[in-house]
Amino acid sequence: MFELHPRLKADTIPVIDWPLCRILLMNECAWPWLVLVPRRHGITEIHELDAGDREMLIQEIAAISTRLQNLSGADKMNVAALGNMVPQLHIHIIARFKDDPAWPKPVFGFQAPNPYDAEFLAEHMPQMVDALGDGPG
Amino acid sequence: MFELHPRLKADTIPVIDWPLCRILLMNECAWPWLVLVPRRHGITEIHELDAGDREMLIQEIAAISTRLQNLSGADKMNVAALGNMVPQLHIHIIARFKDDPAWPKPVFGFQAPNPYDAEFLAEHMPQMVDALGDGPG
Secondary structure, eight states: OOOOOOOHHHEEEEEOOOOEEEEEEEEEEOOOEEEEEEETTOSGGGSSSSSHHHHHHHHHHHHHHHHHHHHOOOOOEEEOOOOOSSSSEEEEEEEEEEEETTSOOOTTTOOOOOOHHHHHHHHHHHHHHHHSSSOOO | OOOOOOOHHHHHEEEOOSSSEEEEESSSSSOEEEEEEOOOOEEEEGGGSOHHOOOOHHHHHHHHHHHHHHHTTSSEEEEOOOOOOSOSEEEEEEEOOTTSSSTTSSSTTSSSOOOOOOOHHHHHHHHHHHHHHSSOO
């Protein structure tokens, strides 16, 4: 049975479930940063998903990446499945700007987390859910 | 017309062309590290590929990742499309080990490049080409 890894649970805010993935917002206000977690038990690598799930994964990655880039006006999207610290398969989708604090380096481990303000989240989360919609179609 | 970005050309050794991607070996002997470049002109983001190319991309990512993990005996595979420095869409597939120099951090920018020895390459490249084969099927 699918259960979110405790570390991902601690570091993120749930946004919405899409057909394959749970979409999470990384609790880091320096970058618009979503995390996709395929709701499949015991998977650590993209190649462990079956072919149908892999196709759904790339369509969800593309759709989330398009929408997050449109919402944020990012210069570049970064897409990465690393998982050296949290083994459960998860894909980072990060909006990057040429004037962001880490540019052009990757954001991972760049600085200590800057969590969102609760009031900001309460105000903007419904818009985020609305803008993402319920699937890639 | 597809042309490999000069920076990717300088940093890698060509291995083989698959149906969608050109497969390159990063010239960095600290990690078994392949780079997949979809042979499409002017693409910088995964979501700019059409749906059919995206499906082929995820199947090629999965197949290369499986084969590189099997060849290397890696503990974890890292898959990433960043492109902040080289805009041409390219996907890193890196074999990671719990005792590698950067573990558990990402490898990007971790240390100055350690190019392969020419003799090592001449000996091992044919095996690499053979082990990868000509497509994901």
